[in-house]
Amino acid sequence: MNVLIVEDNKELAVEVYDFLCNAGYICKIANNCADALEEFGSNDYDAMLLDLGLPDGDGFEVLQTIRKTKSKIAVIVLTARGELDDRINGLHLGADDYLTKPFALTELGARLFAVIRRIHGFTLNNLSIHGFLLQLQDYKVSFDEIPLSLTKKEFDIFQYLVLNKNRVITRLQLTEHIWGDILEVNSDSNFIDVHVRNLRKKLDKHTSIDWFETVRNVGYRINE
Amino acid sequence: MKIKHQLAIFNAMTRLLVILVLWLMLPILVENVVYHHINNSLLEKKKKFIEHLNQEEINDFMENQDDSTQTFSEFSTLHSEFLVLSKMPIKPHQKKTTFTNEYRKIENEESEYRILQHHFTYGGEDYQLEIGSSLSEVNDLTFVIRLFIIIVFVVILFITFLADTFYIEYLLKPFYKIIDTKIRRVNEPETFDHTPIKATSRDFRELDFVLNQMMDRITEVFKKEKQFISNVSHELLTPIALLKNKLENLLQNQSLDDNAVDKIAGSLKTLDMLKKIINNLLLISRIDNNQYELNEEINLREIVSDLQEDLQDRIEDKDIQFMNEMENDFVFIGNKTLVHILIYNLVTNAIKYNKPKGGIIIEDGFADEHYYISVKDSGIGMDESQLEKIFTRFARISSDQEGQGLGLAIAQSIASFHHIQIKVKSVLNQGTTFTLLFEKAN
Secondary structure (H helix, E strand, O other), rough: EEEEEEOOOOOHHHHHHHHHHHHEEEEEOOOOOHHHHHHHHHOOOOOEEEEEEEEEHHHHHHHHHHHHHOOEEEEEEEEEOOOOOHHHHHHOOOOOOOOOOOOOOHHHHHHHHHHHHOOOOOOOOOOEEEEEEEOOOOEEEEOEEEEEOOHHHHHHHHHHHOOOOOOOOHHHHHHHHHHHOOOOOOOOOHHHHHHHHHHHHHOOOOOOOOOOEEOOOOEEOOEE | OOOHHHHHHHHHHHHHHHHHHHHHHHHHHHHHHHHHHHHEEEHHHHHHHHHOOHEEEEEEEOEEEEOOOOOEEEHHHOOOEEEEEEEEOOOOOOOEEEEEEEEEEOEEEEEEEEEEEEEEEOEEEEEEEEEEOOOOOHHHHHHHHHHHHHHHHHHHHHHHHHHHHHHHHHHHHHHHHHHHHHHHHHOOOHHHOOOOOOOOOHHHHHHHHHHHHHHHHHHHHHHHHHHHHHHHHHHHHHHHHHHHHHHHHHHHHOOOHHHHHHHHHHHHHHHHHHHHHHHHHHHHHHHOOOOOOOOOEEEEEHHHHHHHHHHHHHHHOOOOOOEOOOOOOEEEEEEHHHHHHHHHHHHHHHHOOOOOEEEEEEEEEEEEEEEEEEEEEEEOOHHHHHHHOOOOOOOOOOOOOOOOOHHHHHHHHHHHHHHOOOEEEOOOEEEEEEEEEOOOOO
């Protein structure tokens, strides 16, 4: 899967690049509008991560140009401009998703996966891990065809960890994924632990889950 | 009180004063004129009488003597005039002719007369001649004049008051137009109307002109401010994103020892806090700059039940009894996202500062022209000094609590943006009640 990262902050671009490469994507970086359009014209990309504030113009301009072609490329706008107007404008202009800075890389990974799956009509609606099957569209989980009853939050946590398997996911990342970018400044909550504890109890009934690891003081990891 | 009313009232007061003075003065003037007239006619009568005077006539008068001093000789009808000639020694230095107002009883009827007294000597004898003219008609006349004046003046007062009011209203029309269509819009420079106001007075045209100029400057500043906020967010959030992503990638390194992992996790937490503070400050400044639209229909009951679902895990975690006792489907126009944040902040505070196994009651209703919704908790409460600073940015009521003290500052900004009043009541160790008062008309 090819991803074009359009970001003028080179360091940030490299971090995203590393993350996506580790997740199995093939990535390229463009630092400005002109490079981005050139790359887009000469190579076939599945997805583009587009920053809005670029040195030679507005990311929206790139987006408009891309949407004039018949490319099925998935575009996720990455920006610090979190205002509703900008979001609406971005989605109107044809962005598939919108992520405000600073974002968690894992969140980006999950969204990228969802967008690509949607655009290419993949049948990748099911994820499987150690005998558990997650049906992403129906929010259903089963083990050896025995359905598990998970709450919406438990399902979200499980899905997020599975999508980011083999990575440590911090409590903050999980919190943001479950509750969104809530404005509450009280970030150090242990509510996520309660949900994870319940989730683990439910999974544990079916099989040993020593692959569902608690990383001390940090968060959780599901190992494949 | 509006300037037009003040002007109209002032005009009416001064007119009333003039009328009062005139009303008191006019009878005196009238009396003077009338007395002058009567005096002249009395003098004429006296002159005629003296001219034709002879002994025979004197005797004629004296024959009808009633008592020792007075002789009535001639009356006009209805006792309006009389003439008396009597013998009376002339005192030295006495004026020859004097005018007095006196009450006289003529044929058993007493009334006031204007009396001319004339002393003269005829044939070696001193005489006093009195010619009287009744004043009752004059008094009647004065009364009629007073009545007439008061009626005329009241009518004039009424007419001029109306005329004044309408004219002042007409004159001040541009002024009120400037207030309604211009000054009230100062908070929304984008929607400011630059078309000049039509005004007959130069003052208002000037005011309008200066106001337009001022608005241009404000709009310019406002644009710059918006641009600044956008730049700040971009400039600060991009490096935070970079740090965050770097640390997240670093965390995946299997060779890290526990100590390093702890430090990275701690740094991520700090970054997250920094990000939230920036986002919150940006939110406050955007609200204060009216960068949100108020055009969504908001059902508060829906928002509260959504919140309850969202926060269920926290409510259960503290074993709090959450009672949603809202009964009204009050709908108002505003920004849904912001109102959601406002109520979210109040409810999470009620959870955060509650005691385990405490309670939260959300009620609504109508009182004093307002719709209200109140969030009542049975938490730790606050004392007076804490209450004073809860809406101040970065003020925390106790140092051991989490958070940066922006939640209520945001609530306050959102509330004032929507013209919602926030009232707080709190008793230490018993709980706090936040009440939001909405304009009913909304």
